[in-house]
Amino acid sequence: MAFEMGEETRQVPGTWDISTYRYKIEGRGLNLLTEAMKEGKIRGVRCHECGTVYVPGPTFCRKCFIDIDEVVEVKDTGEVVSYAVEMSNMRGEPLDEKRITAMIKLDGSDTWIVGTITDIDWEDVEVGMKVKSVWVDEPAGKLNDIDHFEPL
């Protein structure tokens, strides 16, 4: 096979801005969480069959494949399941302030959520450490109402 067409090939820059979307959210799913967050609380859904507590709560259990609607409140404290440290942005430019991305299993939940951890040097973070949510001053029912997590 001869791949010798290089000089004849030109590249043209382009973007693929095809549309904007209006994604639908199920009322009992993510809305349940965002409505709770207005009150500074975190709610998920428990499967009455296998007992799994999902946060955010889906409307059906993936394992049992049944409708689920038992709302449960979980704590805004939890445990670090894993973490990783962002050293540079997606274009490869180094970040002045390293960002600690973490998987956090909230107390009372069987699933984990994602957040950033601050107020600690990245080299001191450990799997298993306890953290607490730090909320924005006026929660508005948005996912970033929990601004970040801090060591407990």
Add this chain to the structure above:
Amino acid sequence: MERKIAIVGQAQVNSGDVGMPRERLLFELVKGLFDQLGINRHDIDNYLICSNDFTTGRTISNVFEDSPIGAYLKDETKAEVDGVLATTYAMIRIMSGLYDTSLVVSNCLGASECRPYLVMDYQLNPTYDRQLGILNELSTAALQARCYMDTFGMTEGQLDETAARLLDNAARNPDSLPSNSAVTPGDVAASEYLYEPLRQLHCYPFTDGACALVLASEEKAKELTDTPVWIKGVGDSVETNYLGERDLARSRSTKLAGERAYGMAGITDPAGQIDVAEVTAKFASQEPIITEALGLFPEGSGGDVADKGLANTDGDMPVCPSGGALGAYAFAASGLVRLAECFKQLTGTAGDTQVEGARTALAHGQDGFCAQHNAVMVLSREEV
């Protein structure tokens, strides 16, 4: 299986910039494969394309790829996700008795046309994970790496050893990226952190790549080649897109996919019966997770495997003598490249990466964050 199916030929190209349009690349690749087998496009009963709309930058990506692979006015179908799955569909089509030959082609210009990391952002669930703005291909891979390393006590040094072994293998594979050269674990440790604990050399390289396989029924396979590689078993499994509901230190879907393939192939002792495995580990940290789920090594042994060189080409259980996805990774094509590398191993054409006397091989493909969807195929030179 009701009808025996074999892979009879492979062709692949991996490059840092292939320097030609996709259409020309596919044409030269497939024409080369046809010439090698002494056939023309009319000898192929059905065509399967595995490519991705986002990396191609246009929807229904296959409509632009039909003619360049010889499928003009032919029976052609697209099977996205991964090359192992596309090959499974091709196999099923021949098993149906309606077809005798299939061509499977996959490609992605992930080095020169697009950035796969950014494309992966759009695979995130748009109403939750994407809204948070902190999950992306690198951060999820780094979180998964930490899960495994923390659960089983694998050190960063052992991860460096794993990556160095793969890059070393890749340097010996002429089908891998030409830029690959032998590296030491120290070189890996000296590469930049992209997302701690993952460094540049733990991660797959941006690749322009394409791969093609020809599959045939028993009768046709024996006409086309003296060294058919028989498909003995296939399996796939998918888990939830929500990372928070998964145990990232292990891969249940890979385990189930493997068990399905083993059941079909009559494999009861994977580590003992499989001579070589080609898995799609996009990050060095995924290799132990995937190979352990496949029963090739005990759970949690990633550090030990690295220290003792058990996965070396001349080790107890050779894994990715080709260099795997660390040597070259073309989105969606990787599973097909793994199959092509197994074909090389089983036909004794793997050159400097050859595992001596390999008769049975395993190929694994994946797609999604932290290997959400996994597909496994067991191949053998033994007809029965």
